[in-house]
Amino acid sequence: MMRQIARYxxxxxxxxxxxxxxxxxxxxxxxxxxxxxxxxxxxxxxEDSASVEQAQTQTYQAQAASEWQAHLDIRASxxxxxxxxxxxxTDEFNALLHIExxxxxxxxxxxxxxxxxxxxxxxxxxTAYVVTQRxxxxxxxxxxxxxxDLRYTRDDEAMAIxxxxxxxxxxxxxxxxxxxxxLLAAETLYQNALYQRSQSENNRRSSRARLAEVxxxxxxxxxxLVRPVFSMQRELSxxxxxxxxxxxxxxxxxxxQAAVESTQKKMLSAQYLxxxxxxxxxxxxxxxxxxxxxxxxxASLTLRIPLLEQHSVKAQVSxxxxxxxxxxxxxxxxxSKLRQRVLSLWQQIPLLTTRLSHMxxxxxxxxxxxxxxxxxxxxxxxxxxxxxxxxxxxxxxxQAQVEFELALAxxxxxxITQTPVTTR
Numbered sequence: 069m070m071r072q073i074a075r076y077x078x079x080x081x082x083x084x085x086x087x088x089x090x091x092x093x094x095x096x097x098x099x100x101x102x103x104x105x106x107x108x109x110x111x112x113x114x115e116d117s118a119s120v121e122q123a124q125t126q127t128y129q130a131q132a133a134s135e136w137q138a139h140l141d142i143r144a145s146x147x148x149x150x151x152x153x154x155x156x157x158t159d160e161f162n163a164l165l166h167i168e169x170x171x172x173x174x175x176x177x178x179x180x181x182x183x184x185x186x187x188x189x190x191x192x193x194x195t196a197y198v199v200t201q202r203x204x205x206x207x208x209x210x211x212x213x214x215x216x217d218l219r220y221t222r223d224d225e226a227m228a229i230x231x232x233x234x235x236x237x238x239x240x241x242x243x244x245x246x247x248x249x250x251l252l253a254a255e256t257l258y259q260n261a262l263y264q265r266s267q268s269e270n271n272r273r274s275s276r277a278r279l280a281e282v283x284x285x286x287x288x289x290x291x292x293l294v295r296p297v298f299s300m301q302r303e304l305s306x307x308x309x310x311x312x313x314x315x316x317x318x319x320x321x322x323x324x325q326a327a328v329e330s331t332q333k334k335m336l337s338a339q340y341l342x343x344x345x346x347x348x349x350x351x352x353x354x355x356x357x358x359x360x361x362x363x364x365x366x367a368s369l370t371l372r373i374p375l376l377e378q379h380s381v382k383a384q385v386s387x388x389x390x391x392x393x394x395x396x397x398x399x400x401x402x403x404s405k406l407r408q409r410v411l412s413l414w415q416q417i418p419l420l421t422t423r424l425s426h427m428x429x430x431x432x433x434x435x436x437x438x439x440x441x442x443x444x445x446x447x448x449x450x451x452x453x454x455x456x457x458x459x460x461x462x463x464x465x466x467q468a469q470v471e472f473e474l475a476l477a478x479x480x481x482x483x484i485t486q487t488p489v490t491t492r
Contacts, residue, residue: 328399
């Protein structure tokens with residue numbers, strides 16, 4: 069009975085898990101989308117987990133050099149004994165226990181362990197940054213869907229108005245009140261508007277597909293999205309302050325700095341291969357044949373001193389040095405990219421803030437213009453209502469474009485400088 073109950077709960081759990089994999093709330097919120105950033109089944113998280121495992125492997129390998137090592141050899145043999153042997157047995161059962169430990173290698177194993185520890189700590193600390201980067205990617209794709217919807221609304225209205233205008237010209241052309249040129253011009257405008265609308269419709273789906281991929285939910289596309297509200301009334305710090313903060317706290321820079329330090333210690337440890345090593349060894353022997361000339365056990369200390377510098381040592385030192393130089397170059401490149409990106413964001417944010425203020429004023433004007441056009445349309449005094457509607461939709465699209473770009477700029481700046489302030 070208990071097995072049946074346990075099996076029922078297991079199947080229920082599997083069904084719920086499968087349902088969760090294919091479920092998205094409608095409407096979808098940015099908060100829910102961001103919760104998917106730490107999904108362990110996403111390839112970026114899996115890749116980061118693999119890096120952590122590799123770092124752990126390096127730690128195990130470094131520790132293995134100085135740990136106790138033991139092995140047991142068991143051998144069964146048949147042979148022709150010597151006529152001079154006291155025991156004329158023709159078979160033998162032998163067991164040999166060998167225990168060995170590196171006691172001292174003049175700092176080489178210590179350097180390897182330090183290198184591994186530095187690498188492991190840095191990689192584990194970097195995991196949180198991977199999740200933060202995914203949150204930025206999800207936010208970017210989420211806002212791209214909202215922009216795609218706004219653009220589709222604008223292009224759909226423009227296409228509808230172009231079609232109405234084209235029909236009006238067709239009617240006039242049938243009554244010979246307009247020329248063939250005017251008819252073809254109206255048809256061309258309609259075809260262009262239809263093409264733009266088709267592009268926008270495709271972009272709506274492709275943007276949702278990208279959002280689904282980055283959320284690790286490719287099997288289902290979101291239908292409706294809630295537009296997030298961003299609070300960006302913040303004071304922008306001086307560029308030098310932001311740069312200093314980024315250089316000191318950016319996880320990507322810290323990871324590469326740790327990689328440089330780690331490879332430097334590995335390079336030094338390779339140079340120590342030419343230094344002596346001191347080992348302790350214990351052998352315990354047991355045989356079915358009594359041989360008085362063989363020791364039952366033996367303990368020894370072995371000091372091994374390299375007398376000639378081998379090419380294998382030079383090769384390993386050269387290999388570790390090349391890795392050290394490569395890591396230094398990668399660090400310098402990352403610092404260069406970081407300086408440029410901080411400067412770009414620092415310059416971009418004030419411009420976008422000014423642009424957003426302008427777009428808000430433009431949106432207010434477009435709404436008032438639409439109200440006036442609607443009133444004149446009802447009075448049959450003016451017929452630009454359609455153009456006013458398209459203009460308002462275009463203004464809203466451009467305003468959202470600037471607002472979202474500004475929000476992403478703040479989020480990215482917070483991420484690369486590790487600022488705990490959020491934009492929401």
